[in-house]
Amino acid sequence: MTEFENTVAHGLERIAKATSDDDLERLRIEYLGRNSSISQTLSGLAAEPKEKRAEIGKAGNEAKQKIGAALEARAGELAATRMGKLAELEAIDVTFPAPPLDRGHIHVLNQVRSEVETILERLGYQVEEGPEIETDWYCFEALNLPKGHASRDLQETFFLAEDESIVLRTHTSSVQIRAMERLRTPPIFVIAPGRVYRRDNLDATHLPYFMQVEGLAVDEGLTVGDLKGTLLYLVQSLFGPERRVRMRPTYFPYTEPSFEFDTLCGRCGGAGCRSCGNQGWLETGGCGMVHPNVLRNGGLDPDQYTGFAWGFGIERMTLLKYDVEDLRLFYENDLRFNEQF
Amino acid sequence: MRVSYRWLGDFVDLDGLPPQEAANLLTMSGSKVESLLVIDLSAIVVGKVLEQRPHPSSRDPLWIHQVDLGAETRQIVAGAPNATPGTLVPVALPGTVVPSGKQVRDAKIAGEEGRGMMCSAAELLLGEDHSGIMLLAEGKPGQSLGELFPLDAVLDVEVTPNRPDCLGHMGIGRELAAVSGRPMKRDFMPPFIEGEDPPAVDLIKIAIEEPDLCTRFVGAPVTGLKVGPSPAWVQVRLRLAGVRPINNVVDATAYGMLEYGKPTHAFDLRRLRGGELRVRRARDGESLLCLDGQTRRLSPAMLVVADGAGPVAIGGTIGGEESAVQADTTDVLIESAGWNGVNIRGTSRALGLRTEASARHEKGLAPELALAGARRVTALVREWAGGTVHREWIDLYPRPQEPIRVHVTPEKIDALLGAHVPLTESRAILDRLGFQTRVQDDGDWDVMVPVFRLDVAIPEDVVEEVGRIYGVDRIPPTLPGRRHERWTPAPTTRPLETIRQVLAGAGFAEAVTPGLVSSALLEKLGLAERMRRLLNPMSEELDAMRTSLLPSLLQVARLNQNRGRPQVRLFEVARVYLARSQDPTGLADEPLALAALAHTGGAPAAGREGFLLLKAVTDRLAHALSLPLPAYERASDALFHPGRTAAVLLDGVRAGVLGELHPSLGADFDLDGRVVALQLDLETLLGAAKPRQVRPLPRFPAVQRDLAVVLPEGQPTAAVQAAIRDVAGSLLELVRAFDEYRSPELGEGVKSLAFALTFRSPERTLTDSEVDQLMDQTRRRLETEFKAKSR
Numbered sequence A: 001m002t003e004f005e006n007t008v009a010h011g012l013e014r015i016a017k018a019t020s021d022d023d024l025e026r027l028r029i030e031y032l033g034r035n036s037s038i039s040q041t042l043s044g045l046a047a048e049p050k051e052k053r054a055e056i057g058k059a060g061n062e063a064k065q066k067i068g069a070a071l072e073a074r075a076g077e078l079a080a081t082r083m084g085k086l087a088e089l090e091a092i093d094v095t096f097p098a099p100p101l102d103r104g105h106i107h108v109l110n111q112v113r114s115e116v117e118t119i120l121e122r123l124g125y126q127v128e129e130g131p132e133i134e135t136d137w138y139c140f141e142a143l144n145l146p147k148g149h150a151s152r153d154l155q156e157t158f159f160l161a162e163d164e165s166i167v168l169r170t171h172t173s174s175v176q177i178r179a180m181e182r183l184r185t186p187p188i189f190v191i192a193p194g195r196v197y198r199r200d201n202l203d204a205t206h207l208p209y210f211m212q213v214e215g216l217a218v219d220e221g222l223t224v225g226d227l228k229g230t231l232l233y234l235v236q237s238l239f240g241p242e243r244r245v246r247m248r249p250t251y252f253p254y255t256e257p258s259f260e261f262d263t264l265c266g267r268c269g270g271a272g273c274r275s276c277g278n279q280g281w282l283e284t285g286g287c288g289m290v291h292p293n294v295l296r297n298g299g300l301d302p303d304q305y306t307g308f309a310w311g312f313g314i315e316r317m318t319l320l321k322y323d324v325e326d327l328r329l330f331y332e333n334d335l336r337f338n339e340q341f
Numbered sequence B: 001m002r003v004s005y006r007w008l009g010d011f012v013d014l015d016g017l018p019p020q021e022a023a024n025l026l027t028m029s030g031s032k033v034e035s036l037l038v039i040d041l042s043a044i045v046v047g048k049v050l051e052q053r054p055h056p057s058s059r060d061p062l063w064i065h066q067v068d069l070g071a072e073t074r075q076i077v078a079g080a081p082n083a084t085p086g087t088l089v090p091v092a093l094p095g096t097v098v099p100s101g102k103q104v105r106d107a108k109i110a111g112e113e114g115r116g117m118m119c120s121a122a123e124l125l126l127g128e129d130h131s132g133i134m135l136l137a138e139g140k141p142g143q144s145l146g147e148l149f150p151l152d153a154v155l156d157v158e159v160t161p162n163r164p165d166c167l168g169h170m171g172i173g174r175e176l177a178a179v180s181g182r183p184m185k186r187d188f189m190p191p192f193i194e195g196e197d198p199p200a201v202d203l204i205k206i207a208i209e210e211p212d213l214c215t216r217f218v219g220a221p222v223t224g225l226k227v228g229p230s231p232a233w234v235q236v237r238l239r240l241a242g243v244r245p246i247n248n249v250v251d252a253t254a255y256g257m258l259e260y261g262k263p264t265h266a267f268d269l270r271r272l273r274g275g276e277l278r279v280r281r282a283r284d285g286e287s288l289l290c291l292d293g294q295t296r297r298l299s300p301a302m303l304v305v306a307d308g309a310g311p312v313a314i315g316g317t318i319g320g321e322e323s324a325v326q327a328d329t330t331d332v333l334i335e336s337a338g339w340n341g342v343n344i345r346g347t348s349r350a351l352g353l354r355t356e357a358s359a360r361h362e363k364g365l366a367p368e369l370a371l372a373g374a375r376r377v378t379a380l381v382r383e384w385a386g387g388t389v390h391r392e393w394i395d396l397y398p399r400p401q402e403p404i405r406v407h408v409t410p411e412k413i414d415a416l417l418g419a420h421v422p423l424t425e426s427r428a429i430l431d432r433l434g435f436q437t438r439v440q441d442d443g444d445w446d447v448m449v450p451v452f453r454l455d456v457a458i459p460e461d462v463v464e465e466v467g468r469i470y471g472v473d474r475i476p477p478t479l480p481g482r483r484h485e486r487w488t489p490a491p492t493t494r495p496l497e498t499i500r501q502v503l504a505g506a507g508f509a510e511a512v513t514p515g516l517v518s519s520a521l522l523e524k525l526g527l528a529e530r531m532r533r534l535l536n537p538m539s540e541e542l543d544a545m546r547t548s549l550l551p552s553l554l555q556v557a558r559l560n561q562n563r564g565r566p567q568v569r570l571f572e573v574a575r576v577y578l579a580r581s582q583d584p585t586g587l588a589d590e591p592l593a594l595a596a597l598a599h600t601g602g603a604p605a606a607g608r609e610g611f612l613l614l615k616a617v618t619d620r621l622a623h624a625l626s627l628p629l630p631a632y633e634r635a636s637d638a639l640f641h642p643g644r645t646a647a648v649l650l651d652g653v654r655a656g657v658l659g660e661l662h663p664s665l666g667a668d669f670d671l672d673g674r675v676v677a678l679q680l681d682l683e684t685l686l687g688a689a690k691p692r693q694v695r696p697l698p699r700f701p702a703v704q705r706d707l708a709v710v711l712p713e714g715q716p717t718a719a720v721q722a723a724i725r726d727v728a729g730s731l732l733e734l735v736r737a738f739d740e741y742r743s744p745e746l747g748e749g750v751k752s753l754a755f756a757l758t759f760r761s762p763e764r765t766l767t768d769s770e771v772d773q774l775m776d777q778t779r780r781r782l783e784t785e786f787k788a789k790s791r
C-alpha cells in the first residue's frame, strides 16, 4: 500500500516538473504502461491472498487514476503556456508582400453603366436596346427634329455610305420611340444604355464615339418634380447623398420644358474650384418632359400621358466619379489605366 | 453673346442687382452665363503715339514707338504696325497686370529698351480682336482708361437656338426683368419717325422675287449725312460686346443688332446702280466681292440683293464691298429684311461663311423685328451722322407674320410642373415676358405670344415659360409611383455581367474599343464582306463599322506591348455590325460578340498553354451560363493557325472559334510571341442556356483508376474519351485526360495519353474486382479501335 503511495508521490513530483508533451508521454509509459510497477503489481494479484486482492486492486486503480489525472492536468498546463507564447513560437513576417491574385478587371465604363442600371432597376426601369446604325426617323424626325431643323447642326452626324437616311445614332434618345412602340401601354419606364457617335475631333474632352444612358418614363400625371426626384435619386446613389442636382432651363426639340442638369461639385461642395471651373457645379446631362409630338410619334396620346426623359454620357459620369482628366484613356486600354478600377 | 451689364441697364433697372446675381438669375432661368468678366481698366493709361520706326535688328517684325503719357514720354516696342503717329492707344505700364492676365515688365527686346506695353482689344478683354493694337476714339495722354471705360462686367451668355431674340441686349434685359421681377424700361417697338420729302419710293425701287425666302423688306433712305467716328461711348459699348467700331453708320447697324438681335445693312445709296434693288436668286456664274475682301461665287440656291447691274449683298449674310458705306458716303439705304432661316443656313454652309448676321438670320427671325430694327437703326444714324430721313419707307411684306395664340388650361401648369404656382404669379410672369393673357369665360387662358417669340406654340411651351421664371429650384423633387396594373417580370440573370465576371476572374482585362475602325484594315484581314462604310468619315482610321472585335483587341495588345507590357490577356463584349443580305443598305445586324485574347511567349508550348487557358475559360463560361458542355473539333479559319484551331460547339451548333492566331496576323500587328484568341457569338451562346440541373450528393464511395495508353500521333483525345465512356458504361462517373507526352523511348509517331477515371455506383460500394474488369475491357477496346498500347 505504501508502495503505491510512494510511487504516486514520486510520480506526481516528476509530472509537475515535466516541460514537454514528450516528457509526459515517457512518464505515462513509465507509470501506467504495461511494464510499470503498478501494472506489474496488479497483474500479479492472482498470487496474492484472496482477502487482499480487492484491497490491492482498488489501491492500484486509484493510483493509476491519480497519475492519469496529473498527466492530463500537466498537459493542459503545458498547452496553456504554449498558447501564451504563440507570438514567440510561430510569428511570421506580416509585412512580406502577397503575390497578386491572377484576376482581371472589368472596364470602368461598364462598371459605371452597370451601377446606373442597378440603381434604376430598383425604381422599376427595364433595360431597352436599340440599333446603333439607325434610321433618320428614329434618330431625328420622330424626335421633333425635322429635316432642316436648326438643331440638326448641333449634332454632327455620321451617315452610312449607301443611304443618307441611315445614320449612326447621335444619342440614345433614338430608343425612345422604339420603346413606346414595343411596350405600347404606359406605364413605360425604360433605360437605354449604349454607344453613340458624333463627328467631334478626338481630344482630351471630345470623342467621336462615346456611351450614353437614356432614361424614359411615360405615365399618367408625371411632372417636372418627378423628373427632378429621379435625377436626384440617381446622382445621390452614384456619388453620395451630399451631391445635389440643379436643373437649368434650356432647349431641346424633343422635350418641353427642357433642362440641363448639373451635379454639385464633389471636390469643393459648391464653393468653386479648379475641378468645376469655379462654378461649384458640374454639367452632367440633359433632360425634360417628353414633347407631345414625340409621344404622338410613339403612338401615345399626349392628352392622357406625360413623360420625362433624360440622357447623359457614361464617360462624363465616370469623370465625375473618378476625376479622370482625359477622355481618351477610356478607349485606349493601356492596362495601367484599366487596372486601376 | 457678349452682354454688357451696364448696357442691360438701358432696359431694366439694375439698382441693387450686382452683376454676379444677375448672372445667376439668367443662368437659372435658361440663359446660361458661361463666364463673367469684370472689366476694370483703371490701371491702363491713354498714350499718344509720337513716333514710330521699325526695329533695326530684330528678326521678327517689330516697331519702336515714342509714346506720350502726359507726364513723360516712354519708348515702347510692339509687334503690330497700326499704332501710327497721332493715334491714341491703351498703355499698360511695367508692374501692372493687363485684364487678360499678362504681367507687364521692363524689357530689352533685341537690344531696344521697352518700357510698357500697348494693348490689343483682346488683352483688355474687349473682344476677340488681337490682330493689332486697339486704337482709342478719344482720351488725353496719361488719363486712366477707367474714365473712358467705366467699370463694367461682360456676361458671356449661351443663347439656345430657339431664342434668337436673346441675341441682343433687349432680349437678355427682358429675361432679367422677368426673373428679377422688375419692369422693362423700353417698349419693343421704337417710335415712328416722321420723314421728310421726297418720299423713299422716289429714291429707290425695291422688289422681292422670292417671297417665301424673303418675307419682308424694309428700306429706309437717309440722305445728306456725314460719315465719321461714332460717339466714344458707342465705341466703348461695341468694344465690350466684342465688335470693332468702324464708322457712325456701320456702328449704328451693329448697335441696333446688339440691342434687338436683328441685323440690318446700310448700302451707299449713290453706289446702287439703276436706282433699284431686287431680292432674287443668284444666277449661275455670278460672284460678289464681299465686305471682308473675299470674292465669293454664288449659286441659284442663294438669295441676293441685286441692283441694276448685279448682286450687291448676299441676302441676310454679308454686304458687298462696292456698295458699302465709305468715308465720302452721304446717302444711305438702311435695309432690314426678313429671311428664311433654312435658306440662310444653307447659304452659310455652302459658302463656309458664318457672320453675325447669318448666325442670327439662320434661326428664323420674326418679320416683325424687321420694322423695329429699321426704326432703331435709322434713328441712330440720324442721331450720330445727321442727315434727312425720308417719309413713306419701303415696306414690302408679302408674308405677314400671323399672331400666335395658345389655349392654356391653367391647371396644366401645376400638373406638368408638379408644383403649385399661384395663378396671379403665372400671369405676372407671362406679362413680364411680353405675353398677353386673356381669361376666357370658362377660366381657360387665351395667351397671345409676343411678336418677337416664334418658339412658343403649344401649351407646354407656355408652361415652360412660367416654370423657368418661377424657378425650377422651387419645384419639390418627388419620385413617381402609382398602382401599376401590368408589369414585365424582372430578368433574374444578367448574362453579360456574368460573362465579364468569368473573364475577369480568369485574369483577363476588359477592353472597351471603338465600334468605328479602318475599312482598309478589315479589307486586309478579309473581314470586309458584310462591312458598312461611312459616307462622311472624319479619317481613314475611322471610316467603317467593325465586323469583328479581334482587330481592335490586337491593337490594344500592340499598344500595351509597345508600352512595356507584353503578354496581356484581354477581352471585350460588344456589338459587331453586319450588313443584312436582304437589305444591305438599311439597318444592319448588330449581334453581340465576345472576343478574348491571350498574348503568350513564342514557344510552341506557350501557345498550347494559352489555348488550354482559353478552353478552360470557355468551359467555365458554359458552366456559369448554364450551357451544355462545349465540344471542340478541329476547324479552319483564315485568321487562325491551321493546326491549332477548334470550333466551339454547343449541342452540335457552332458558337464560335478558339485557337492560336495565324503567325502572319501577329506579325501584321507587330506582336512578338504567339496570340491565342476566342471568338464567341453571344446570341448563339445565350440561346443555348438550359435550366441548371442539380444532382444529389453520392452516397457510396468512388474508385479512382488511371489509364495510360500510347496512341498514334494524330489521334484526337475526344474520340478516345468517348470510347472509354462507351465501354465503361453507367458506372463510370467521370473520365478526364490529364497528361499528353512524347519521348524517344515511346518511339516515333506516337504519343502517350493518361486518363483519370472515376467509377461509382449510386446503389452500392463497388468492388475492386468489378472495376478491374471494366478497366480490362476498356484497354482491350482501345487496343482494337485505336491500336493503343497500354503502359
Ligand SMILES: [Zn+2]
Pocket: A265, A266, A267, A268, A269, A270, A271, A272, A273, A274, A275, A276, A277, A278, A279, A280, A281
Ligand atoms: Zn468644385
